[in-house]
Amino acid sequence: MRRPPRAWLGDPAGAPGRAGSAGSIVRYVNEREGSAAGAARASKDAAANGRAEAGETQADGTGGDAGRADGSRGGGGRADGARDRAPGARRTDFVQSLDRGLAVIRCFSSEHPSLTLSEVAERTGLTRAAARRFLLTLQELGYVGSSGRQFSLRPRVLALGYAYLSSFSVSQIAQPHLEDLAEQLHESCSVSVLDGDDLVYVARASANRIMTIALTVGTRLPPYPTSMGRILLAHLPGQELDAYLRRTKMRKLTEHTITDQAQFRAVLAEARSRGWTAVDQELEAGVRSIAVPIRDSSRKVVAAINASAHAARVPMRTLEKQFLPKLQEAARQIDSELAARMSTGTRAVL
Numbered sequence: 434m435r436r437p438p439r440a441w442l443g444d445p446a447g448a449p450g451r452a453g454s455a456g457s458i459v460r461y462v463n464e465r466e467g468s469a470a471g472a473a474r475a476s477k478d479a480a481a482n483g484r485a486e487a488g489e490t491q492a493d494g495t496g497g498d499a500g501r502a503d504g505s506r507g508g509g510g511r512a513d514g515a516r517d518r519a520p521g522a523r524r525t526d527f528v529q530s531l532d533r534g535l536a537v538i539r540c541f542s543s544e545h546p547s548l549t550l551s552e553v554a555e556r557t558g559l560t561r562a563a564a565r566r567f568l569l570t571l572q573e574l575g576y577v578g579s580s581g582r583q584f585s586l587r588p589r590v591l592a593l594g595y596a597y598l599s600s601f602s603v604s605q606i607a608q609p610h611l612e613d614l615a616e617q618l619h620e621s622c623s624v625s626v627l628d629g630d631d632l633v634y635v636a637r638a639s640a641n642r643i644m645t646i647a648l649t650v651g652t653r654l655p656p657y658p659t660s661m662g663r664i665l666l667a668h669l670p671g672q673e674l675d676a677y678l679r680r681t682k683m684r685k686l687t688e689h690t691i692t693d694q695a696q697f698r699a700v701l702a703e704a705r706s707r708g709w710t711a712v713d714q715e716l717e718a719g720v721r722s723i724a725v726p727i728r729d730s731s732r733k734v735v736a737a738i739n740a741s742a743h744a745a746r747v748p749m750r751t752l753e754k755q756f757l758p759k760l761q762e763a764a765r766q767i768d769s770e771l772a773a774r775m776s777t778g779t780r781a782v783l
Contacts, residue, residue, distance in 0.1 A: 533559060537567045538576065538590060547585040594651060603727060603736045604635040604650075606770045610763045611638035611738070617759055620742045623648065624727065624767075625661040626735065627669075630680060632662040635736070657683050657697065658690050658715040660724035661737035667705040668726060668734035674701070690715045709761070711752050719744050723752040725764045730772035738764050 540556040541548060548556070554564040568584050571577035575589040607624040615622045615638035624636040631653040639648075656662025666674060683692040691697050704710035711723040724739035740756050747756075 533557070533563070534567050534571065537564065537571065538586065541586050547580075547583040549582050550584070553584065602771055602774050603767070606774065607636045607727070607736075607738065607767050608638070610767055611636055614638070614738075614740065614759060614763045615640050618740055618742075618756060620740050620747070620756075621648075622738065622740045622760075622763075623661065624736050624738050625659075625665070626737075627656060627662075627665045628653075630656070630677060632656040632659055632665070654716070655681075657681065658686055658712065659739075660710050660712040660722040660741075661739045663701060663704050663710045663712065664724045664726050664737045665734065667701040667710070686716060687714055687718045689713060689718075709757060711749060713749055714744055721747060721749060721752060723756050723760060725757070725760050727764055727771070728768050735771075738767065 536557045537553060537559075540553055545552075545556075550561055550565055550568065553559070553568060554561045557564060559567070568577055568579075572579060572584075576587055577584055578587045579585075603624060603626070611622045611624065619640055621640045622638050623634055625632050625634050627633070632655065634648060634650050634652045634654075637648060637650055654662070656666055666677065669677065678694055678697075683694070683697065684690070685692050691700060700710070709723065709725045711721065713721050716722075720741055721744050722739050722741035724737045726734040727736040727738055729735050738760060740752075740760055742752065742756075
């Protein structure tokens, strides 16, 4: 299911010349779901239809006889902000209770590792009663722990993400190649995929930390100011790219960030034509990166691999002349191993 465009938090103006303080990007990364904005929208929706906590029956794919048994605040009560979808547009087999339970998990973040019941309710748009039931259920299952009034995630949550990583061929295949590449270049290297409107890191080998944000497996970033995001966007079908650009408000994270759509389309066209792209301090001041695509056995682009470096240490010419050939070779090796694995019956990528 495709996720909606994400609201940028932190510095709303994305003032030119700033590195996108840890504020704007870190909050984009970590406050993905369960923002106060989502709760506010849920409350607004509830007020609009007059159904808030009225106990009306809602067809949510659970048979329709539970009504508002989960206590959501009408209008969907979405932790990721409502999906702006008409009531009749949702699939009849959509299980809303599962969606809301996952929303409770997603409302925790590195900036909010522990939350009270009231805070969980506010960040998810659920009533306190519903939030309490979900938290206690998750606690019984071992995904949530509590200390006094504070709730927090337990290590068992990692199993949810590991199930994906352990079955995702690219992340397993790429990791040793990333480590070799990082050792050769003495710079951090990563592999990412697109997930809806987000770029998600699925493998990484770190050298020195050069950014103000901690990039790890699972980190989400906006694709448009990143080299990996651009190489992946460049290979989207035309209609999908058009839809992404309609949904996305490109903000100026630094003075170098491209925000003009015509110029951005030209950059993507060039990236697709030459098979690589480089970004010069568009996500964060002082950081440059270069990326190439990773393809499956059908030559479909399924991921991207990049190397990043500090602008004061590595000029753009060095990225192109020294980093790019090694990056392309690593991508070719990953492509070959991925094709071999898929030909022997291993699950298809994505």
